[in-house]
Amino acid sequence: MNYAIQVKNFTKRFNNKTVVNNVSFQVKKGSIHGFIGPNGSGKSTTLNALLGLVIASSGELLIEGKKVIADPHFSANVGYVPAEPLFPRNMKVKQFVEFVGLLRDISVTQYRQKLATSSLNRLSSQKCITLSTGQKKLLQLFAINLYHPEILLLDEPFNGLDPTKRTLLIRKIKEVRDQGGTILMSTHILSDLQELADEITMIKPTQGGSQIVYSGDKTADIQKTYEQYFVQGKESDDLFA
Numbered sequence: 170m171n172y173a174i175q176v177k178n179f180t181k182r183f184n185n186k187t188v189v190n191n192v193s194f195q196v197k198k199g200s201i202h203g204f205i206g207p208n209g210s211g212k213s214t215t216l217n218a219l220l221g222l223v224i225a226s227s228g229e230l231l232i233e234g235k236k237v238i239a240d241p242h243f244s245a246n247v248g249y250v251p252a253e254p255l256f257p258r259n260m261k262v263k264q265f266v267e268f269v270g271l272l273r274d275i276s277v278t279q280y281r282q283k284l285a286t287s288s289l290n291r292l293s294s295q296k297c298i299t300l301s302t303g304q305k306k307l308l309q310l311f312a313i314n315l316y317h318p319e320i321l322l323l324d325e326p327f328n329g330l331d332p333t334k335r336t337l338l339i340r341k342i343k344e345v346r347d348q349g350g351t352i353l354m355s356t357h358i359l360s361d362l363q364e365l366a367d368e369i370t371m372i373k374p375t376q377g378g379s380q381i382v383y384s385g386d387k388t389a390d391i392q393k394t395y396e397q398y399f400v401q402g403k404e405s406d407d408l409f410a
């Protein structure tokens with residue numbers, strides 16, 4: 170089997186507290202894979218480990234067969250949109266695009282032309298930190314679209330997007346997959362995954378750190394599967410009771 174992403178026995182401890190415990194799953198090349206779990210279950214931690222931003226306490230993470238830490242080229246083909254994009258305090262939209270262009274070897278003419286025809290162009294002199302949540306997401310997505318990576322790690326990609334942009338992003342994600350790309354995305358919006366995903370992985374917090382409870386083909390009713398694992402069990406709490 171040709172896997173774009175492999176997570177093998179990944180464990181992460183922060184300050185001696187095990188957050189993710191011995192987690193393993195794979196993402197097939199050319200698929201859309203949904204990563205699902207309650208708040209605080211370790212989805213972002215796992216995505217960050219796949220980017221080398223979080224160092225595994227034990228286990229291995231591989232992108233296209235390369236260990237993410239050992240091989241510095243592992244991220245050349247990876248695009249990432251964080252759940253909450255952060256930017257340097259004074260960086261303007263235009264400068265962010267230039268920065269990505271520089272990092273990814275994109276010609277100045279090419280990214281300037283793309284920015285000029287993008288809806289972000291009117292914001293090009295604005296500081297990134299002053300953008301709305303949705304605009305920050307769009308800027309990150311725009312940057313990815315500049316270099317067309319074959320693997321996308323998307324953390325809550327639809328957060329903050331208006332309905333039109335959301336539809337466009339859904340179309341884009343399908344297009345990337347249909348061209349052979351691979352998408353691993355975390356989301357709490359299960360209806361999106363029902364429409365988009367080929368496979369899903371569900372991660373569940375337990376006392377000794379989160380563990381995978383399901384990984385495989387998308388089920389016929391993801392919402393129902395989720396409820397079986399998380400709502401009817403002890404996961405439901407009285408937060409809003």
Ligand SMILES: Nc1ncnc2c1ncn2[C@@H]1O[C@H](COP(=O)(O)OP(=O)(O)OP(=O)(O)O)[C@@H](O)[C@H]1O
Nearest residue numbers: 183184188206207208209210211212213214215252
């Ligand atoms: N740098 C850190 N130091 C200490 N604890 C951390 C750190 N990063 C994450 N955690 C803890 O790890 C756990 C998992 O967090 P993570 O953000 O990965 O969850 P998540 O599944 O992405 O949650 P959500 O759906 O709410 O975004 C949380 O309990 C969080 O407090």
